[in-house]
Amino acid sequence: MILEGQCAGSNLCPLSRVEAGTVVCIKKLSTAPEITHRLRELGFCEEQNIKLLARDSGFICQVCNARLGISEELAESILVEALPAGSGIGEPA
Numbered sequence: 001m002i003l004e005g006q007c008a009g010s011n012l013c014p015l016s017r018v019e020a021g022t023v024v025c026i027k028k029l030s031t032a033p034e035i036t037h038r039l040r041e042l043g044f045c046e047e048q049n050i051k052l053l054a055r056d057s058g059f060i061c062q063v064c065n066a067r068l069g070i071s072e073e074l075a076e077s078i079l080v081e082a083l084p085a086g087s088g089i090g091e092p093a
Helices: 033-041 072-076
Strands: 012-014 023-029 049-054 059-063 066-070 078-082
Touching: 023 033, 059 072, 072 078
Parallel strands: none
Antiparallel strands: 012 078, 023 049, 023 078, 049 059, 059 066
16 A cells, blocks of 8 residues: 555556555666666566565565665655555566
């Protein structure tokens, strides 16, 4: 579920605007090349399904059977698409 309906005209939203507990598919990493490379090494790659577990002081995501914490700034640069309820986590879409 997307918070505050802030997906302007498309299904893509920054990860920072997704509600905790939502499964999403990563569609685009809008980060510097070295950050993008590192995210991909950690499993944060395009077409990967992830679950946002928490969004309190940082963003905790379940990725490839691991939990990864990222900053709000980084979450803002990861564009995702919400998936239907019951979608798998940790597998490519």
